[in-house]
Amino acid sequence: MSTQPLRIAVQKSGRLLDESIELLRECGIKIDNGRDQLKAPARNFPVEVLYLRNSDIPQYIQDGVADIGILGENTIIEKGKQVDIVQQLGFSKCRLSVATPKGMPYAGLATLQGKRIATSYPNSLRAYLAANAIEAEIHEISGSVEIAPNIGLADAICDLVSSGSTLFKNGLEEQEVVLRSEAVIAASPRMDAGRRAILDQLLFRVKAVLEARN
Ligand code: PRP
Numbered sequence: 001m002s003t004q005p006l007r008i009a010v011q012k013s014g015r016l017l018d019e020s021i022e023l024l025r026e027c028g029i030k031i032d033n034g035r036d037q038l039k040a041p042a043r044n045f046p047v048e049v050l051y052l053r054n055s056d057i058p059q060y061i062q063d064g065v066a067d068i069g070i071l072g073e074n075t076i077i078e079k080g081k082q083v084d085i086v087q088q089l090g091f092s093k094c095r096l097s098v099a100t101p102k103g104m105p106y107a108g109l110a111t112l113q114g115k116r117i118a119t120s121y122p123n124s125l126r127a128y129l130a131a132n133a134i135e136a137e138i139h140e141i142s143g144s145v146e147i148a149p150n151i152g153l154a155d156a157i158c159d160l161v162s163s164g165s166t167l168f169k170n171g172l173e174e175q176e177v178v179l180r181s182e183a184v185i186a187a188s189p190r191m192d193a194g195r196r197a198i199l200d201q202l203l204f205r206v207k208a209v210l211e212a213r214n
Pocket residue numbers: 014015142143144145146159160161162163164165166167
């Protein structure tokens with residue numbers, strides 16, 4: 001068996017980070033330090049944690065720079081990378097939705113024809129609009145998307161919705177669900193046998209943790 005640890009990519013910051021680390025902790029994996037270091041080994045299990053930017057994780061997994069990652073399915077779909085989803089995790093459930101300002105008349109998808117839509121998910125939105133034969137102008141912005149209509153940058157937005165409170169606070173109404181997502185473990189298609197064996201042990205523990213939660 002390889003002596004190389006399994007490299008696990010997690011979000012450096014963001015909503016998934018705490019639950020990802022908590023999952024590993026419940027699997028009995030103790031990680032030294034944490035966010036200050038970008039790479040942290042575990043003390044009692046042959047894994048190391050890489051803290052990376054969420055949007056970079058699919059590429060790192062595809063390239064085998066990280067062996068596995070804990071991330072949202074939505075990010076994998078958006079980036080279109082070749083990774084294997086090996087475990088659904090049941091947390092960080094959200095949807096990618098189109099929303100419009102309250103008061104803007106909305107009569108179905110056709111309303112979006114010719115409109116400007118701000119999003120951090122241009123590929124997912126483009127595919128959805130194309131599948132529905134809608135032509136709209138997509139404005140890619142990397143965060144705080146919900147502010148776009150208020151500042152005159154867009155007529156509508158397409159962003160993640162979890163509790164719905166960000167939409168509500170910004171006077172937006174959810175109109176269409178583009179896709180649904182939750183956290184998953186994704187694995188690199190190119191992993192050596194030693195690391196695959198560590199992954200199998202880890203997945204065995206993860207399944208037990210998830211079963212105990214239900
Ligand atoms: C995410 C997402 C939405 C919000 C949805 O943003 O982009 O804006 O959470 O959650 P809610 O429905 O529970 O309000 P985040 O706060 O992570 O920041 P960012 O968009 O600036 O990355």
